[in-house]
Amino acid sequence: MNLIHAAALVNESPAIITRHLTKSYGPVEALRGLDLDVQRGEIFGFLGPNGAGKTTTIRCLLDLIRPDGGTATVLGLDPQTHPVAVRARVGYLPGELHLEGNHTGRRVLRYFSALRGRPVAWDVANALAERLRLDLDRPVKNLSKGNKQKVGLVQALMHRPELLLLDEPTSGLDPLMQQEVLALLREAKAGGATVFFCSHIMSEVEALAERVGIIRQGRLVEVADTAALIGRAVHHAKVQFRNPVDGDVLDGVPGVTVLARDDSRIFTLQVEGEMDGLIKALAAFPVTHLETTRASLEDVFLAYYQDDDVPTEDH
Amino acid sequence: MGAVFRYTLIRFRGRILAWGLALAALGLFIIPFYDLYLEQEESMLQLLEAYPPEVMAFFGGMADITSPEGFLDGQLATLPVILGIFAVLAGSALLARDEESGRLDLILAHPVSRLALFGGRLAAFVAATFAILTLCWLGFSIPLSGSSMGVSWGQMTLPFLSVLAVVLAFGTLALLLSMLLSSRRRAAGTAGGVMVASFFLSGLANLNADLEPFARILPYEYFQGGSAINGLNLVWFAGLLAVSAFFSALAGWRFQRRDIRVGGEGSLGLARPAFLSRLRRTSL
Missing domain, CATH: 3.30.70.1560 (Alpha-L RNA-binding motif)
Structure with missing residues (x-):
């Protein structure tokens, strides 16, 4: 395979592919052979209750944790062998966002940009902050949970990534800001980005995701167009x-x-x-x-889980 | 790696100033006492003779307290332990603090390799330790011009190089332990325990030769103290640096291979002996 052909494959391959992905934490099996395909340019909602394996999946895709078995490909690259190249093209928002409390939002963004080896695109960052009504000059420790979340969103979006991996992107935001974030994600998609997000807010997934995947006990039990899935409910x-x-x-x-x-x-x-x-x-x-x-996505979701014991840990 | 180094060093700057200035003040205060010791040589020797021989032996003799190297020996004896507290706390927190607080997830989601993050932070830690010792060295060197000690600034550098090597050994041990144990506190506690044990074993080995083999496997035994002004023991110095490099390499190797914990998680997934798991279940 010549280099040009290889580069073309990298550019054309699905945004995310996992095959038989497994991951255990001691006796707890967080992923039990996850097979997932997320196409480029789509908004994909990843659903599951706490402990189903959503966060574990995202952390495997970023090489923060190593799967026990199976393979994962992100934007045509193996995150374990090319972690830096993958992360350069990805924007990530963790489910539990922790930032340096003494720093202002502006300094946090400057730090993350420095890690990317480039200056902050302040025109983009300021525009995002303005839309989210975020004051970047206040110390993070003085910000509410929602405003901290906004800093996290700005850092995930400001470098215009090809793939957004977002774990509960609207967590802690008021309904108005939730709508603004959904609009931002639609705009990111319109700009060519792929959006892969986890959420517990079914109405949000229903409004945003073109396709949804439902994960149950570490396995993908359903993947379908959102409208079709609701239609089957x-x-x-x-x-x-x-x-x-x-x-x-x-x-x-x-x-x-x-x-x-x-x-x-x-x-x-x-x-x-x-x-x-x-x-x-x-x-x-x-x-x-x-x-x-x-019928709502929630009905579909609950139908998959009504017989399950309620898991207590996040994976 | 440059950005990681720069930002980590910025995080260290408060501690560099606090530790560095405090230890420099100690030097500015202590060195002028040398002339007082000389003036009171007779009474100082009488005072030393009054000490139990065990105490004298613990501190390596100290008979020649009025010589520059003897005087500095006494004054610098605890410096590796004092600065070791900084090194152990900073070393154990270098990566584990961000990991335990959940910040490392987001940092490593950026295009920085684990090796670059590790290398940048380790380099900043070494630079911070060096900066503290430089301030401390200045505090001990500035009064030399007004002292009859007859030690040059260059000679005064040598004991501080010895301190640097010992302190780095303890700091990198704490870093390694933070990569192996389930929490930063345990790593700091264990490395701190090793440091204190090393200090006491070195002293006690002067009293009991049976303890010498144990003292020899710990870093403090290779601290030269004030005698370094007559020439740095390069084998000891290089040996301590090699130990630090070994601990760092092991820590980096472990960091490269293991899972990053989510904030609040306590376990690194290290195998727990089965009997301990059974014991825990029984106690619950």
């Missing part, structure tokens, strides 16, 4: 007929289960998949009231 509907109706009529509709009935006029239904069949079945009867609850 279970909906709930409550229908009220003008006259009593035989419930068997509704029970026979594919994907529909009658959960409760009241006086043969009010039915609570569970609908799997599309609503089309139900609507057609209802058309045969006079309906006085129809109420449906929109």
